[in-house]
Amino acid sequence: MPELPEVETVVRTLRPRLCGARIGAVSVAHGGVVRSSPGSLDRLLSDSRIVRVRRRGKRIEMDLDDGRVLRVHLGMTGRLRLEPAGAPAAAHTHVVWHIDCGHGRLELRFIDPRRIGGVWLLATETAARDDLGPEACDIGAAALAQRLGRTRRAIKTALLDQSLIAGLGNIYADEALHAAGIDPRTPADRLSSATVARLAKAIRRILRLAIRHGGSTVRDYVDGDGRPGSFQKLHRVYGRAGRPCRRCRATIRRIVLGGRSAHYCPACQRRRGG
DNA sequence: GTCCATGTTCTTTA
DNA sequence: CTAAAGAACATGGA
Numbered sequence: 294m295p296e297l298p299e300v301e302t303v304v305r306t307l308r309p310r311l312c313g314a315r316i317g318a319v320s321v322a323h324g325g326v327v328r329s330s331p332g333s334l335d336r337l338l339s340d341s342r343i344v345r346v347r348r349r350g351k352r353i354e355m356d357l358d359d360g361r362v363l364r365v366h367l368g369m370t371g372r373l374r375l376e377p378a379g380a381p382a383a384a385h386t387h388v389v390w391h392i393d394c395g396h397g398r399l400e401l402r403f404i405d406p407r408r409i410g411g412v413w414l415l416a417t418e419t420a421a422r423d424d425l426g427p428e429a430c431d432i433g434a435a436a437l438a439q440r441l442g443r444t445r446r447a448i449k450t451a452l453l454d455q456s457l458i459a460g461l462g463n464i465y466a467d468e469a470l471h472a473a474g475i476d477p478r479t480p481a482d483r484l485s486s487a488t489v490a491r492l493a494k495a496i497r498r499i500l501r502l503a504i505r506h507g508g509s510t511v512r513d514y515v516d517g518d519g520r521p522g523s524f525q526k527l528h529r530v531y532g533r534a535g536r537p538c539r540r541c542r543a544t545i546r547r548i549v550l551g552g553r554s555a556h557y558c559p560a561c562q563r564r565r566g567g
Numbered sequence: 568g569t570c571c572a573t574g575t576t577c578t579t580t581a
Numbered sequence: 582c583t584a585a586a587g588a589a590c591a592t593g594g595a
Contacts, residue, residue, distance in 0.1 A: 296573060351574080369574055370592075385592085407591045409574060446585070455575085462573055511573060512594080531573090552587065554571085 295367040297429055297460030298503035299514050299522065300351050303373055306517035308346040310375060311355065311401070314394035315342050323387040326403065328411040337363075337388075337414050350425045350459030362420035365403060368410030370513045374402045388412055406513075429460035430500040434490035441481040441489060448484060448492075449477035450551035460500065464509055464531045467556045469496045471530045476564045477555045478548075502527070530556040 295303070319338045321327060327337065343363075345356040353373065355363040365373055374383075378391065378398040387408070390401040403412055427436050440457040441448070451457055452466040461469070470477050472495035475488060484492070508514060508522030511532065515521050525532075529539050534547035534556055543560035 299573075366574080368590095369572070371574095405591095406593070407572090407574095409590065409592095411575095444584080450585090453574085464573055509573075514573070551585085553574095 295351060295371065295508075295514060296462035296465050297348075297351060297500055298465070298506075298524065299508035299516075300348050300353060300367065300460075301430075301504050302508045302516045302522065303367075304346055304348045304353055306520075307353075307373065307375055307401075310394055310396050310399065311343050311346050311392065313342065313344070314392045314399075316340065316357075317391040317393060319391070320389045321387070322389075323408070326387045326405060326408055326411050327413075329414045337412075339414075350428070350455055351462070354420065360417040362413075362415045362417065364413040364415055364420065366410050366413075368405060368407065370407045371403065371405035371410030372513065372515060373517060374404065374515075374519060375399055375517045376402060376519075425455050425459035426457045427459065429458050429465075429496050430504075432458055432493050432496055434486070434493045437493045437496075438484075438486055438489040441484060443482070445480045445482050447478045447550050448475060448481045449555045450553075451481040452496075453551070453553065458496075461496065463553055464511070464528070465496075465499055465503065467531045468529060469499050471556075471558060471562060472499055474561055474563075476562045477550060477557050479564055530558060532556065 316339060342358040343355050344358050347354050353365040378400050383404050385406040386402050386404045388403040392399040392401055426440060441451055444451050449466055449470060452461050473492040475492060503524040506522055506524035509525040510521035511525055530545050533545045536545055538545055538558040538561060541560045543558055545556055546559050547554050547556050
């Protein structure tokens with residue numbers, strides 16, 4: 294569910310109420326989603342204050358006043374919701390942080406049916422270790438070319454590698470490649486610099502547009518207040534296999550690349566980048 | 568029953 | 582050695 298635009302939207306809905314808030318008790322219903330090193334589970338029951346809420350790639354990170362960082366990754370089906378204390382809990386609510394802030398008593402809840410997402414409590418130095426590529430929403434042509442030039446994988450697969458570029462997932466990688474007119478099977482290191490420049494621009498434009506629409510809700514995604522996004526209505530290829538391309542009317546195709554589905558228009562997206 | 572799913576990480580293969 | 586492909590994780594919807 295959550296790629297950069299969805300995670301950014303969640304962060305924007307949580308930030309005003311969580312910044313400066315104090316974390317009281319923490320209840321963990323399913324320890325499997327807590328992926329910090331052993332022994333840190335009880336330290337999640339910290340009585341600390343949140344000083345900043347930010348996004349890095351698809352990660353949500355809350356800086357605590359003692360320097361530690363609470364990191365949440367939503368995986369495929371994860372949700373982070375801020376609800377009034379005592380409100381009924383959704384199924385698969387695994388961790389609840391009890392929050393005191395200017396808005397009264399709230400509960401921050403991590404919900405994840407598939408439990409692919411997770412929660413980490415990290416030391417300052419651990420959280421600062423930067424293993425992700427540049428933010429996809431800001432990526433420049435030169436940075437993207439430098440990253441893509443070092444792999445021969447299909448461009449679609451390379452765009453999903455968070456260590457090359459951070460924030461793209463299956464939806465926005467497909468949408469950006471369509472917008473840039475690039476066949477998703479093209480080896481990443483074979484794109485011309487003009488094509489890479491066009492791709493960088495398409496990535497920035499699509500992601501910023503998606504953020505303005507509150508992200509895409511295909512199945513599960515909702516923001517911190519439970520509201521779905523609307524960008525799915527503007528998808529041009531993702532989930533549209535067998536339907537006509539919105540630009541040229543050719544039939545959208547679905548193939549499998551790197552174990553993930555890839556959707557593209559065989560007419561708009563030809564090798565060489567037409 | 569089958570297939571598929573917005574992601575990451577570990578293992579296996581080339 | 583490295584890069585790439587594949588499996589695994591767990592649940593639910595079509």
